[in-house]
Amino acid sequence: MYIYHLIHFIYTFLVVFISNIASSQISSILLDANTEQPIPYVNIFVEHELIGTTSDINGKFDLQIENSKVVVFSAIGYEIKKIFSDSISQFTILNPSITELSEVIITAKKETKKLKIGKFKKSKINLYFNCGQTPWIIERYFPYKKEYEKTTFLNKIRISTNSNLDEAKFNLRLYSKDQNNKPGENLYNKNIIGTAKKGNKITGVDLSELNIQFPKDGFFIVIEWLLIESNMYTLDIERKSDRGASKWVSYEPAIGTVPSDTNKNSWQFNQGHWSKIKKNTETSLKKHKNKYSLLAIELILTN
Structure with a gap:
């Protein structure tokens, strides 16, 4: 009986241990590489899967992921970033995209039409x-x-x-x-x-x-x-x-x-x-x- 309980305990421990390794919740705050300010409303998804979320007004996000997966960050004004989930730390840095703007002439508009x-x-x-x-x-x-x-x-x-x-x-x-x-x-x-x-x-x-x-x-x-x-x-x-x-x-x-x-x-x-x-x-x-x-x-x- 003792051996049975010991085996059962070891089995349960291994199931829980493996489960915790396979599935984990990652949390991070997205920051601008230049200003170090939080980036709100970033589209975050796991590559090739129907898993994802959005960063909140303070740039923070939580994401439940099984195993190590490629996470993609997409935000207007920033370069798309791809990183493995097990490499994500407390802060995730996004680089602003470089956009060449043509000359703009500002004129007074009369909205008559x-x-x-x-x-x-x-x-x-x-x-x-x-x-x-x-x-x-x-x-x-x-x-x-x-x-x-x-x-x-x-x-x-x-x-x-x-x-x-x-x-x-x-x-x-x-x-x-x-x-x-x-x-x-x-x-x-x-x-x-x-x-x-x-x-x-x-x-x-x-x-x-x-x-x-x-x-x-x-x-x-x-x-x-x-x-x-x-x-x-x-x-x-x-x-x-x-x-x-x-x-x-x-x-x-x-x-x-x-x-x-x-x-x-x-x-x-x-x-x-x-x-x-x-x-x-x-x-x-x-x-x-x-x-x-x-x-x-x-x-x-x-x-």
Whole structure:
């Protein structure tokens, strides 16, 4: 009997020991290499896997990882960094990216003309992109048209949002188009944070002070969910097949979509690469059945 208990103890110890080696939680604070200031809202994911998180307002993040994996850090204005998880220490340094800026002439603008493109009705939005516990990015491409010549400045972006929480934050990125028609260079080298109110809303993001002109090759509006504690929504779901309840976790807000016959202008970034949006084949909504989901974004241009 004693030998049995001894073997059982050793077995249990080894299971726990190996488990602790295989799975661990890493914590770190992201810092700017030049200023040594914390970097908030950095997209952090494990390469080729659906695992990731976002740094909080103080640059801190926690990530549960099994074994040693390559962790990727992606933030606007910084070089992409890849590092093995078992090499991550208390502080992780990111290097600012070097961007060559062309000459900019500042002139006084008289906003006498405005043009709305991508119009949608809030009452018609009934299918949304949601973010669970996996970081991902969704985008919509806006092609340039000759009719925009007299209103070339980006004034405001209006986005369909639906949130279970108040003050849910998300990040906007603006990308030019590369030679493969994918998102290329950043048009603006800083985070553009939007804040969605609780409920089904139209969330506006003001771009008027950025003096960004509509590129002749068109551009991408990218929405990035922030996997931070203040955005986390938890719901208890009862299950008939077993006792108790399971927890469903999402990161707010959900982003509204409109049906499209093509996915030409819809891309997503997941597991380190861009891919086209897939067709909706299982939805019960007739107008979205066998269609592609296009972000419900209205863009206001001005002169």
